[in-house]
Amino acid sequence: MSTAFEEVCPVADLPNNSRRCVLIPGSWRSVLLVHHRNVIYCMDQACYHHGGPLAAGDIEDMGGILSIRCPWHNYKISLEKGEGLYMGLEVGNMTTPVLKSKGVRQRTHPVKVENGMILVHDSSLDGGDSIASDAYAFETKGIPDLETKKDPDEIKLHSRML
Structure with missing residues (x-):
């Protein structure tokens, strides 16, 4: 088990309400840093489903869980734990959708x-076990160049209060 932390970028390059794709130097794993509400999250940059560019996805509040929505197929992923999230129905209550988890799908x-x-x-x-996003972890093609976005307000932030 490795406990090594590696420098990936200056904190000044990731202002609040922004995101950036970087490579972890030792492993060359392609990851997404998200700085939202003064917390920095890190996860594999390509969506576990089909490798979509999560850096281009909207940040959403799903019932108190901060998530990112993949722009390709609208899959929602918890920023903190990497769980695949969706709204589903419960037996006995087929009218009001509730937040459900598919389990951890995206490596954080x-x-x-x-x-x-x-x-x-x-x-x-x-x-430990492999996670679905591992399949795309070393692909750097299709990563949006977010460094050209100088204004943090250009990054879409949404809240879906459920």
């Missing part, structure tokens, strides 16, 4: 900030 990675730098630990190095 621990983040810390030290001396003005964002550090990420590649959680795949800890062993």
